[in-house]
Amino acid sequence: MPQIQIEDVSISYGSPDAKTTFKAVVGANLAIEPGEFVTIVGPSGCGKSTLLSAIAGLVPYDGRLTINGAAVTGPGPDRAIVFQDASLLPWRTVHGNVRFGLEMQRKPRKFIRERAEHFIEMVGLNAFARYYPGQLSGGMRQRVNIARALAADPQVLLMDEPFGALDAQTREIMGGELLRIWEAERKTAIFVTHDIEEAIFLADRVVVMGRNPGRIKDVIRIDLPRRRTVEMQEEPAFLDLKRRLRAYLAEDLA
């Protein structure tokens, strides 16, 4: 059974005066298997973040949206979300930030400490555990964010352009790191991006969205072998996928 079922889901926003509504996503259908890595691409404003927010339980929707068969009615500990801007607590150290969610869940202190240490090591920030967010680079802050999300042990990791604010080279490194972590943890991952190469590189399937109205246009399976390598991005199969996706996105801009 798919872990996440999206059936005929539409999402609307009300205008500030509540007199009109705007349909940001119309009639979306998608089924996601446990442990799958799905990326969502599409032009600006097509509803990528909106669809992710609905899965996170942050916006209401029409239609059917279930996780493990249960309707999504709000946020829950089965899902963790990582946004573009690392929303870290500036007065807490790296360790303190990674601990935070577990402290809220009132887990035992020893468990919290060990789990935080485990994930800080996994994202390669052992030497920075006592640093504050203001002392870290953007890439390091996003590593903390990912560690914090994983420490809460969600079943589904939702990521909204998590590397969007990083330079191209750091972004590429972070993509490789994220795959290494995902391969170790095998959480279901849904990742929104503008970047076609990033979308292909990470994914088992790429969801292509279009706009006017915001909708799912197609879902493309990425049959490139795991483990993915940076060199793979120069191979004909990768370049073919890139051409195909670029043509799809260009249709929308025309």
Ligand SMILES: Nc1ncnc2c1ncn2[C@@H]1O[C@H](COP(=O)(O)OP(=O)(O)OP(=O)(O)O)[C@@H](O)[C@H]1O
């Ligand atoms: N809180 C909101 N209230 C009203 N309209 C909204 C709200 N959030 C998003 N929208 C509108 O819904 C549409 C989809 O927005 P969304 O942010 O989901 O798109 P996106 O594909 O993620 O865009 P981008 O790639 O630029 O981040 C846009 O037209 C946007 O203006």
